Amino acid sequence: MTETSTIDSARRTGELLPRLSRIVGTGHVLTGGDLTRSYESDWTGRWSGRCLAVVRPANTAEVAAVVAECGDHRVALVPQGGNTGLVGGSTPDGSGSQIVLSLTRLNGIGAVERESGQIPVGAGVSLTALQQAARAAGYDAGLDLGARDTATVGGLAACDAGGLKAVRYGTARARIVGVEAVLADGSTVSRMAGLLKDNAGYNLPALLIGSEGTLAVITEVLWKLVPRLDARATALIAIDSVQQAAQIAGPLMASLPSLEVLELMTETGIRVTLDYLDQAPPMAVTPAWVLVQCAARTDPQDELIEALDGIGVAGQAIVAVDAAGTERLMRIREGHPEAVNHGGVSTKLDVGVPLRALGRFLEALPTVVERAAPGARLVAYGHLGDGNVHVNVLGPDPDDTTVDESVLELVAGCGGTISAEHGVGRHKAAYLALIRSAADRAAMRAVKHALDPDEILNPGTVLA
């Protein structure tokens, strides 16, 4: 860059913030470490950067104007919802030149349409708020995850979030029947008719879901609710080995139509979490615990017990008898991320393998981690029914990529994915080649270049 163009660029950047203030109001352009800090780091402390400013538009039109203005100034934007991501996809890099585009003010919730069970929700609406609106209208959101109070609908869409109930209702992609989004040139695409069948041209919403803010800024979605099921039955099963845990997933899913949650915990994680929660183990700690929850209109407890009996694990299971007992069992699984975080900044991987390879993967994992980081503490847990394992390794410097490489190579060898539900972010962009062919990556890059030629939207995320 010549000296003149550097000066031009600085002068132009200096003009940017006043322009953005005119769009969103001065109070919604935040600068200075005190105001911006919470937007610049993720909650685990693993991802931390510095931004030029945080900009907080109130609606789609303001988002569009902000994106257009930043595009004119060639200043990159990092879209951010609840900032609960774990892969560096919602925090700025260290340059101090990026804008964090916070979408939490887009928090409008429409009414549920009775004919279709669909509800329009702003990108900034928290999952908890969506769940509450759904339940109040006699429905359920059909998606749940631990970060529900903070995670936003826009983030769920951008990462194609999965969570606890995907085994029954699919991921965010299955729930989202309409999207409104701002493209990199500041134009707005709206597909909010909520039609079950609509194949008039390319399905842009399907492309934008899971693109982690790199192709467009999702500002609103139309969410397809599921019937509210108020009767629940919950069991915790003690299993002698991770391989056996993997083996019961298929039969349980096949024999339990009311299955809504099917989770895996392993020994180290169970102990670490019970310690952190200061809770006594509800049963003997074994190499693996499997948590099963069914949901139906009428009490599914008999069905659950029958299914456990059918696959020969009823004798190793405890069944919650009331809401408090259910909450205690669920809390152990849900306490895992906090318990791990309490132990320090860890290497975090969110991988998925086909069920047929899950036993093999889980068996090999400790050896692979020990070889990569001798003496490190491995905490693996996750969504058993989805073959989705959260791998946490405490000990090595999180910037040391030895563990990441070893585990992701194991995943690739099992025919799995380097990201099941957290996204690629900046963290795993370099590993995409492990599971996506050169042709596949070239196609992704071509799509990115077509929709964001100037790399305005979340550069460095997904594609390195």
Next chain:
Amino acid sequence: MTETSTIDSARRTGELLPRLSRIVGTGHVLTGGDLTRSYESDWTGRWSGRCLAVVRPANTAEVAAVVAECGDHRVALVPQGGNTGLVGGSTPDGSGSQIVLSLTRLNGIGAVERESGQIPVGAGVSLTALQQAARAAGYDAGLDLGARDTATVGGLAACDAGGLKAVRYGTARARIVGVEAVLADGSTVSRMAGLLKDNAGYNLPALLIGSEGTLAVITEVLWKLVPRLDARATALIAIDSVQQAAQIAGPLMASLPSLEVLELMTETGIRVTLDYLDQAPPMAVTPAWVLVQCAARTDPQDELIEALDGIGVAGQAIVAVDAAGTERLMRIREGHPEAVNHGGVSTKLDVGVPLRALGRFLEALPTVVERAAPGARLVAYGHLGDGNVHVNVLGPDPDDTTVDESVLELVAGCGGTISAEHGVGRHKAAYLALIRSAADRAAMRAVKHALDPDEILNPGTVLA
């Protein structure tokens, strides 16, 4: 083009067919009207063209080689499955310079994986063959449509087909969990792991599904089966007006979890079809008939009758008492396309409107058609639960676009789509602007240009 380059081009095109023969074998490059005719016209006779040759590769590698070779020669390809499309998306234009890429030889069916209920199927497998394989393994394909014997899985994927059971299981998009496809540059993308959660980069399969062979040639898909339900109950309801028919859709879907089929027929179509089938009406012919079918593990007849009673239409309904009776009722709905076709080449539109606007649309439709084509015969029927109406108009020259324009404008005014499940094809490319904004169309065009810069794949389809 200069004279020299025309000669060059002709010489190069002359080299193409021998090269394609070396890839697929001489017997699978068809030229000359007798051999190519059935590939050059659709079954309704509405869409008819002329091709340079029909090429019939046997597998993905041959498809890739054919696409690469055609790309080198700048010769466009029209991918074709069962050629049951209705919008000119699978037949060549009149230039005689395009290659029809027939995929019917890619007809391999893999085994059902028990853990996941997934089955790999080649693009050329017919829907009937998929359904049979599914049923033999204790599953159901979860998708059905009248052209099942001829329509191929590749075509279902390319058009995001809907059909009869979408009201319960969603469209092809919901069933397809993996795609293998050849891109315009001859490279192959494969996402066939069948993971429930996999957000590692852009979801290219989601983009390719419904792109009508304009972004890639789908060669194989991984299909997610649904449980086989052998107990069925079927009813036909006589309704006094199309508006009332539209009004019962929501309550029926809400009160009947076992609902699998919810179809609409209207008076002219009912009479034309009964005539064509030489069948006596099973009950009084009214302005609208609604066909309902439930499927469950145990006999859903009581549930069906209770639901009909609950919405106050039990008195107007007949219920099939055996398989032959069911077949007779279904045959009336399924006979509609043939009956219409028997009446001549018609203007065919496949539109969708939100359920909230369906009554208004159906009420206005006859007036709009009569104004556009006085004296024409309107036959409207379709998938009530999806708000998906097939509009057939007999009388005007199918090349006269007055009816198309009028009906599609009505659809747009109702917040609907100009294509619900048939696709845009060449037929409706010019009408995309009625329902997709300039920004939306620009994004589609950018994606097309990114993945197929030389317009090798199905030019003129989707984007005019």
